[in-house]
Amino acid sequence: MAEEVKTPAPPPPPEGEKKPTAEKPPAAASAEPAKPAAPAKPAGPVPVPWTSPLVEKYRSQYGSGLEAQTYLGQNYLTVDRALIPDILRLLRDEEQFDYCVDITAVHYPKREKQFDVVWILYSFPRNERVRVKTQIADGASIPSSVPIWPTANWLEREVYDMFGIMFDGHPDLKRILLPDSWKGHPLRKDYGILQQDKEWVQINLGIESGQ
Amino acid sequence: MSDGTNDASNRGLSSLDRSNLDLETPDKTYLDSNELIINMGPQHPATHGVLRVILKLDGEKVLGTECVIGYLHRGVEKIAENRTYTMFNPYVDRMDYCAAVSNGLGYCEAVEKLMNVEAPPRAKYIRVILTELNRIASHQLWLGTHALDIGAMTPLFYTFRDREEILKIFEKYCGARLTTHAFRIGGCQYETYAGFEKEVKNFLTFFAPKIDEYEALLTTNRIWLERTKNVGVISAADCVALGVTGPVLRASGVQWDLRKAQPYAAYSEFDFEIPIGTNGDTYDRYLVRMEEMRQSMRIIEQAVNRIPEGPIMGKVPKVIKPPVGEIYHSIEAPKGELGYFIVSDGSTQPYRLRVRPPSFVNLQALDIMVRGLLVADVVAVIGTIDIVLGEVDR
Numbered sequence: 383m384a385e386e387v388k389t390p391a392p393p394p395p396p397e398g399e400k401k402p403t404a405e406k407p408p409a410a411a412s413a414e415p416a417k418p419a420a421p422a423k424p425a426g427p428v429p430v431p432w433t434s435p436l437v438e439k440y441r442s443q444y445g446s447g448l449e450a451q452t453y454l455g456q457n458y459l460t461v462d463r464a465l466i467p468d469i470l471r472l473l474r475d476e477e478q479f480d481y482c483v484d485i486t487a488v489h490y491p492k493r494e495k496q497f498d499v500v501w502i503l504y505s506f507p508r509n510e511r512v513r514v515k516t517q518i519a520d521g522a523s524i525p526s527s528v529p530i531w532p533t534a535n536w537l538e539r540e541v542y543d544m545f546g547i548m549f550d551g552h553p554d555l556k557r558i559l560l561p562d563s564w565k566g567h568p569l570r571k572d573y574g575i576l577q578q579d580k581e582w583v584q585i586n587l588g589i590e591s592g593q
Numbered sequence: 594m595s596d597g598t599n600d601a602s603n604r605g606l607s608s609l610d611r612s613n614l615d616l617e618t619p620d621k622t623y624l625d626s627n628e629l630i631i632n633m634g635p636q637h638p639a640t641h642g643v644l645r646v647i648l649k650l651d652g653e654k655v656l657g658t659e660c661v662i663g664y665l666h667r668g669v670e671k672i673a674e675n676r677t678y679t680m681f682n683p684y685v686d687r688m689d690y691c692a693a694v695s696n697g698l699g700y701c702e703a704v705e706k707l708m709n710v711e712a713p714p715r716a717k718y719i720r721v722i723l724t725e726l727n728r729i730a731s732h733q734l735w736l737g738t739h740a741l742d743i744g745a746m747t748p749l750f751y752t753f754r755d756r757e758e759i760l761k762i763f764e765k766y767c768g769a770r771l772t773t774h775a776f777r778i779g780g781c782q783y784e785t786y787a788g789f790e791k792e793v794k795n796f797l798t799f800f801a802p803k804i805d806e807y808e809a810l811l812t813t814n815r816i817w818l819e820r821t822k823n824v825g826v827i828s829a830a831d832c833v834a835l836g837v838t839g840p841v842l843r844a845s846g847v848q849w850d851l852r853k854a855q856p857y858a859a860y861s862e863f864d865f866e867i868p869i870g871t872n873g874d875t876y877d878r879y880l881v882r883m884e885e886m887r888q889s890m891r892i893i894e895q896a897v898n899r900i901p902e903g904p905i906m907g908k909v910p911k912v913i914k915p916p917v918g919e920i921y922h923s924i925e926a927p928k929g930e931l932g933y934f935i936v937s938d939g940s941t942q943p944y945r946l947r948v949r950p951p952s953f954v955n956l957q958a959l960d961i962m963v964r965g966l967l968v969a970d971v972v973a974v975i976g977t978i979d980i981v982l983g984e985v986d987r
Binding site: 429489532536 | 987
């Protein structure tokens with residue numbers, strides 16, 4: 383467990399447990415250099431490497447496919463798409479992350495792999511949170527985590543509905559909030575805030591536009 | 594109204610791996626009548642909004658359900674990406690409109706965390722008082738409508754009468770009764786009005802005997818017991834697997850409350866208990882929520898007696914511009930874990946804002962809770978999960 387300097391800033395959230403809570407890269411950084419936050423604007427806090435037995439274990443097992451960081455006292459793993467099923471299952475079975483809080487996605491249209499898929503996990507025995515992130519390309523699919531956490535069912539349906547990301551092995555992958563025959567995925571960045579499926583509106587509501 | 598088939602043991606985790614409801618081809622039943630597929634809602638008074646539940650029935654026995662949601666979808670997350678952090682603040686009140694104050698608290702704290710600022714102590718106390726008042730109001734609304742669904746009409750009038758006293762405090766504090774927009778990023782906009790503490794204390798003395806009054810109406814009421822005991826049983830393991838939080842999780846025996854597990858605002862400074870149930874049935878969830886109202890009163894009493902002097906707004910720049918980064922922050926809303934996942938690109942608008950709504954996730958448990966029950970129990974179970982469709986659909 384790396385001993386690190388604590389900045390005066392915010393009190394560490396309890397989930398930090400024994401994790402380092404430093405906001406800035408400590409002077410004596412651990413083995414890995416801190417990854418600088420994207421083009422930093424005002425000098426904000428920067429993610430620092432997250433070191434813990436959990437991370438060491440998986441890094442020795444999976445090597446470079448896995449990156450662990452802490453930002454504002456919250457830990458997250460950035461994982462290769464190929465390792466996702468393994469890592470998620472191990473986190474539940476071995477590390478007791480028994481509660482899948484949320485599954486969501488973020489769209490970065492300018493990136494080659496356009497989507498970040500994010501799992502937010504919580505462990506009741508450890509009282510600890512961790513986020514798992516992976517990048518996937520538009521049109522690529524990702525294995526469903528319904529067999530791991532049944533709660534993923536609706537959460538994945540919502541991600542599919544809003545972003546168009548496919549989950550392999552999902553028992554019933556269909557839209558959940560929008561009508562089944564709707565075209566387009568509204569939370570993509572190229573979908574305008576006033577945009578609608580005009581054809582659907584015309585057929586089902588009999589009006590030109592809802593706006 | 595349980596017919597004895599609602600046995601929690603044979604609806605364990607394995608039942609979550611069920612195949613999906615086949616609505617196209619009803620099977621023959623033993624009386625040679627077809628299975629029946631009926632629609633409940635979307636416009637049905639007992640679905641608490643516009644929720645459509647497709648029921649597959651054998652006679653009056655529920656074989657399976659499928660929820661159709663989204664009728665109230667307003668695209669809150671998309672709106673967030675097109676508004677500044679400050680402009681988006683009032684929108685969160687429109688999700689769980691029965692507990693608008695909790696929504697605002699979660700949002701403001703999430704943005705504060707992302708910006709690395711903290712609300713001053715006085716603001717935190719005001720936040721705790723109002724949030725707990727709102728928790729009581731939300732539970733009152735739940736109790737009134739839930740009891741009405743089951744057939745007890747009187748509690749509705751009692752709870753709405755008493756809820757009014759809370760709404761009056763909200764109205765005096767910030768001018769709104771329901772969608773309060775009570776907090777701002779960095780603290781509170783309004784100082785408490787003259788006589789605020791006194792009125793909150795008056796409410797506590799007024800309300801303490803009222804909970805006993807509700808309990809006198811229901812807790813030992815024979816009909817209430819028949820309709821709620823062993824109805825909609827869900828085990829702790831199923832709750833965890835389905836991500837169910839809040840009173841539903843606690844009634845199944847898991848003593849977990851974010852106010853204790855990961856304290857936020859000023860909750861670590863107060864003394865209160867987390868009530869839990871044992872059976873995970875509708876009756877236990879009722880008892881848990883009744884006790885939660887009492888515990889909320891304890892918190893309010895401590896907070897209002899110790900409310901510190903000082904500023905109510907932290908050092909927040911005029912233009913809210915969090916640094917590049919992301920944050921997940923969640924609070925214990927009256928219905929469960931309400932979380933905000935915010936990704937900032939360093940501009941004045943969130944790059945992505947995800948709301949983790951407790952009602953949406955909890956509603957998923959409806960199916961395994963009602964299998965094997967009667968149609969009338971579906972109404973009881975929808976009530977006991979305590980959903981708000983504004984939050985389910987966002």
